Amino acid sequence: MQKPSIRTYTKSKLIISYGAVLLLLCFAVSLGISVGSIPIPLFHVIQILGATIFHYPVPDNIDTSMVNIVMAIRFPRVVLAMLVGCALALSGTAFQGLLKNPLADPYTLGVSSGSALGAVIVLFFGIQLPFLGSFTLPVFSIIMGFLTLIGVIYFSRLVQRNLSVETIILAGVLCSSFLGAVTSLLIALTGDELRQIIGWLLGSVSMRGWAYVELIAPFLFAGLLILLASARELNALSFGQQDARTIGVDVKKHTSLVLFGASLLTGSAVAVSGTIGFVGLVIPHMARMIWGVDHRHLLPLSMILGGVFMVLVDLLARTIIAPTELPIGVLTAIIGSPIFAVIFIRYRRKKVTT
Amino acid sequence: MINVQQLSGGYDGKKVVDDLSFSVEKGKITGIIGPNGSGKTTLMKMINGMLPFQSGEVLIKGKPISSYSAKELARMIAVLPQHAESSFDFTVREAVALGRYPFYKGLLKHSTPRDDEVVQNSMEFTGVEEFADKSIQLLSGGERQRVLLAKALAQEPKILLLDEPTNHLDLAYQMKLMDLLKDWVEGCQLTVVAILHDLNIASLYCDQVLLLDKGKMKAIGKPGDIMDSRMLQSVYKTNLSRQEHPQKAKPLIALVPRHQDERKDLSEIVLEATPETMIFRSPFSLKTMSSAVIGGGYQWANTFVNRHVDKNYNVNDAQKEFEDYLSSLSINPNDTVGMMTAARLQDAGMVSVDEKGVKLLVASTVGTGNAVDAGRSWERKDQPMPIGTINIWIFMEGRLSDEAFVQAMMTATEAKAGALRDYGIKDPVTGTPATGTSTDSVCIASTQNGKEMRYAGTITPAGKAIGKAVYQTVGIAIKNYRKRMLQP
Incomplete structure (x- = not known):
């Protein structure tokens, strides 16, 4: 029998973890709203948010234009950044666990490119599917992302039966380049609005407004639930499919569920913010280092951490060379690529020594 | 289930x-x-x-x-x-x-x-x-x-x-x-x-x-x-x-590795003799079955030591003492079969046989001081046992089965008993013909290549050769001993 003290210790450790990361999120969000071309004091930010959420009048010392800036521009932007970060970190964690692959993330797997192509198709052909309305864009993105994922995995299987880390990444790169080229071709053919679409492709959460928050939120919620329902299976699958099967995991069902959930998250994120790479790679690693590998807690914790990270990166993107705004995807790639390299080297070294 | x-x-x-x-x-x-x-x-x-x-x-x-x-x-x-x-x-x-x-x-x-x-x-x-x-x-x-x-x-x-x-x-x-x-x-x-x-x-x-x-x-x-x-x-x-x-x-x-061992020829076995030891050195290992102090039971060995010790040799841990003795001669006890005897080594009888496809080399040292009739030994009172006095070494070419080893042992023992009877050696206690002495040893060493020998009973070619060679060497050793005793 496990000693009760150990149990309470791990339980309190969990409470502390969740508490700390949520606190960090609140801080990052407030900071994200507060800093900008017109700085708004942190205290005012909290007052405005509190007043709006709990429906009491904004104190007189705060300008209504300030309230406008916060509620119409900064807050939705920060929330969108947060949700995108959450979605990407979640899907990255799921991909890495499922494919036993520390280098997997929506971007390296090519899923982002697939979703981006889907989004570009919708945007430039002005497709509007019946019954879906404004959800046409994310749904199309998700479907394209999912198809890309299936394609990448199928292709890797053709190359090598056991789905080695390097093969999957290579297949992802291959798919990425191909889909990227198709996207570029589409853009070149249509000609106009080039700058805007390129900016979008590089990833941005600016000037999106609440509509986009509403677009991604339901998918994030659904994706989280789907993945959480397969958390124990993800633990088992990290030891390989065969091994998972021997302990009674319905591998087919849960693999499909996880792949679907992760595509849902990636597709909706790409639909609202373009391709933002490496968040899904870096954040799960950090989370795993801090909290261990148990997906039941790794998934939500790494999701929140992803939100924090994205809010801060967005903050950096719009302040570092203000008034010009850096595309957020550029910044995450600058931060993420070296980390990718380090993870790759460490992974190979470990593999050679064991 | x-x-x-x-x-x-x-x-x-x-x-x-x-x-x-x-x-x-x-x-x-x-x-x-x-x-x-x-x-x-x-x-x-x-x-x-x-x-x-x-x-x-x-x-x-x-x-x-x-x-x-x-x-x-x-x-x-x-x-x-x-x-x-x-x-x-x-x-x-x-x-x-x-x-x-x-x-x-x-x-x-x-x-x-x-x-x-x-x-x-x-x-x-x-x-x-x-x-x-x-x-x-x-x-x-x-x-x-x-x-x-x-x-x-x-x-x-x-x-x-x-x-x-x-x-x-x-x-x-x-x-x-x-x-x-x-x-x-x-x-x-x-x-x-x-x-x-x-x-x-x-x-x-x-x-x-x-x-x-x-x-x-x-x-x-x-x-x-x-x-x-x-x-x-x-x-x-x-x-x-x-x-x-x-x-x-x-x-x-x-x-059993496929690759065949080098040819093993008994003529390559070299004997070094001093009054204290008879050492047979072989350039290759032989499979042995023996009742020796060192390397008894089944073993692979390339050095065979017959050591003369005094009649009154008495050590608590004879095996340990023997191993130390071998080490002092730079002999590795792990590759060695070693026996002790109180008999004089210069009396040893040695015969080599090569007939009907059976090649043998047999050496025996014999001292008949503690002769015993195995069939009547139960009549004796319990007493401390003096060390072995008839040691028989049999080297042979051929691939012996386990049963052949046992039969070779039996044949050698019976041939020894026959020799003692024919030379009139008697058990001093019972007065009946002796079959051996109190602590005899036999070592069968085989090259384990060449001709397969499944049996070595008394009337097989191998058994006949063993019987003959053992009978002769024991006889020679007894005669040498008696001759030496008669000398002034």
Whole structure:
């Protein structure tokens, strides 16, 4: 029998973890709203948010234009950044666990490119599917992302039966380049609005407004639930499919569920913010280092951490060379690529020594 | 427990396993052996439901395996894979807890205190509890294997399937793992089916062995019946030789390398003689069976020492003293057969025989001071035994079977007794003809190449040669002794 003290210790450790990361999120969000071309004091930010959420009048010392800036521009932007970060970190964690692959993330797997192509198709052909309305864009993105994922995995299987880390990444790169080229071709053919679409492709959460928050939120919620329902299976699958099967995991069902959930998250994120790479790679690693590998807690914790990270990166993107705004995807790639390299080297070294 | 009926299956429509039928009893360890590609792993995958079969049926506890759900099956059968690696740093406890998966209920799959208890127990049983919170990636291969075993045990299975569980493990861990399994099988009435590469491990630990050859069942039965060198040779296409375990009633299989040893010729054996020692040195090793102080029993040796000691030699640990003595002569006791005698070495009789295809070299040293009639020795009172006085060394060319060694020993002893009778040596206590002396020794040393000699009884060519040479050398030695005694 496990000693009760150990149990309470791990339980309190969990409470502390969740508490700390949520606190960090609140801080990052407030900071994200507060800093900008017109700085708004942190205290005012909290007052405005509190007043709006709990429906009491904004104190007189705060300008209504300030309230406008916060509620119409900064807050939705920060929330969108947060949700995108959450979605990407979640899907990255799921991909890495499922494919036993520390280098997997929506971007390296090519899923982002697939979703981006889907989004570009919708945007430039002005497709509007019946019954879906404004959800046409994310749904199309998700479907394209999912198809890309299936394609990448199928292709890797053709190359090598056991789905080695390097093969999957290579297949992802291959798919990425191909889909990227198709996207570029589409853009070149249509000609106009080039700058805007390129900016979008590089990833941005600016000037999106609440509509986009509403677009991604339901998918994030659904994706989280789907993945959480397969958390124990993800633990088992990290030891390989065969091994998972021997302990009674319905591998087919849960693999499909996880792949679907992760595509849902990636597709909706790409639909609202373009391709933002490496968040899904870096954040799960950090989370795993801090909290261990148990997906039941790794998934939500790494999701929140992803939100924090994205809010801060967005903050950096719009302040570092203000008034010009850096595309957020550029910044995450600058931060993420070296980390990718380090993870790759460490992974190979470990593999050679064991 | 497991019933396999006319089972066939494989990959991509090809038959790897063909028409197998056997059953596995509860509480027994069954080993599956066979060369690479004989279908062992395929069979295993079909038994644990991983691979659908083309025809036939696998019954687990009397019900077809397909009637179990994945979780039901996991509560019945656990699998210990050859190696399972995660790219992530799971702790040992987390990894072992995965074995509880089939017991979790509900959408969120909550664990109960009972789950924690089982995890704890299986970690304690396999001895991985001490590093419960360490990452499995920091463990050695043997430790990791035990973690996987703990995980399998956490499933509380009725059946455990193992695919080469001792692969990658050093000798001590192999034994530990198998001992652990045996304890577990005996303690909890569980059933184990294991693919084993090491025939000796299979022989030592299995209650039942299934021999597969090209997907078909060659034989099934007790290790003693399956470990038949001719059957194994035909399946493995390798030279094998069956031996018996020195302490357990189990056969052991020895590999025999194909490449032939260099020619071994008795004429290359050199004798160095001093008044204190007779040393036969051979450039090659000979298989020996002897009653010698050093290297007694079966042994391979290339140095043979007959040492003269004083009549009153009396040491508590004669073997230790002899080993030290050999080391002082720069002789390695591990390659040596060594005897002691109080007889004078210069009286030794030596004869070499080469007739009817039998080549022999025999040397004997004889002192008749303590002559005994073995048939009447029970009439003697118990008294301290003076050391051996008739030592017989027989070197021969040929490949002797174990029974030939024993028969050579008998023939030599009987020939010695004949010689003593003919030279009128009497047991001083009973006055009857002596058959030997109080502590005689014989060493049969054979080159183990060339002509096969299955028997060496008294009327076989080998036996006749041995009898003749022993009779002659003992006679020569007695005559030399008497001659020396008559000299002034």
